[in-house]
Amino acid sequence: MSGSIAQLSPTHATVDTSVLINAAPEDVWATLTDFDNMANWSTSTLQGMTGDIQDGGSVTITFIFGTDENGEPNLMEIPHTLIYEDGQSFGWSDPFSEDIGGGHDNHLYRVEACGDQTLFVQSDEIVDNPYAANFVAQLLPMYQTFNVELKASVED
Template identity: 80%
Template sequence: MKPSLFFATSAFAAVISTPLMADTACDATLMFGSITQLSATHATVDTSVLIDAAPAEVWATLTDFDVMDTWSSGTLQGMTGDIKDGGRVTVTFIFGATEDGTPNMMEIPHTLIYDEGRVLGWSDPFPEDIGGGHDNHLYRVEACGDQTLFVQSDEIVGNPFAAGFVAQLLPMYQAFNAELKAEIEG
């Protein structure tokens, strides 16, 4: 993928947040998304959704990589490899679309960060052809009363397109979170 496919904006506001209303004990996190640009080459995106299910059920759905592509229309589509902390995996991910509108399916090798039932992610270098730097992506499952807070975050460090990456990732991550919620809650 060429850097020109990303929106590189250095005039980004420091923080953009899009909370939606809620009526639970975890009100502020029913559906949330924010972007923070820390420097010209360092930006973060944080999203979360409150799911009406136990953490174990959310984790089981999140890590059932064989069927993930049946409910996830974008971003994470699956994972194969050594699913354990420090394991080498290949992540199937959709990032945008090709010129003809076909989803841009990518298979990306990663070293897994894994804490059974709680955290799944990676912290790996970005390819030089898309600006280099580092990608720190995490999915977290946290108990929130009798519900579960699902958090998806990403930190792009040392990449001149960091602001553009996170600007594109925010709606994609919120869509994934909503689809995970819908899959679990039925």
């Protein structure tokens, strides 16, 4: 498993994570895109997606970002325009609200054949946001947890 963050400017930062999964890409993709079942194995970040799941489709992402004052997960439902390439990748590039600094993110989930295994890559780029470095610092461990949980779910 690997992960890194980079601050490219005061308002631009990236987070990149990956994990090697002992399964074929189509098996990883099947688990990754079984959005109805995702909350059964994912305890961090992405919990599911509903809507028009195709390139350019309007979807609602269910996402955990931190916890509330009682330690319960902060579940958010966020509308996105989907970037989707069947069997290979999905993500979005949409604006952040002004109350969290504005700008936008470029979030991508990708599967790549790697011999008889699959490299799963999750990356995010925060652009034109004064809190970009803080966001990616918070996202790195959450993305790594998601990656490990995806690996465990696929390999079971």
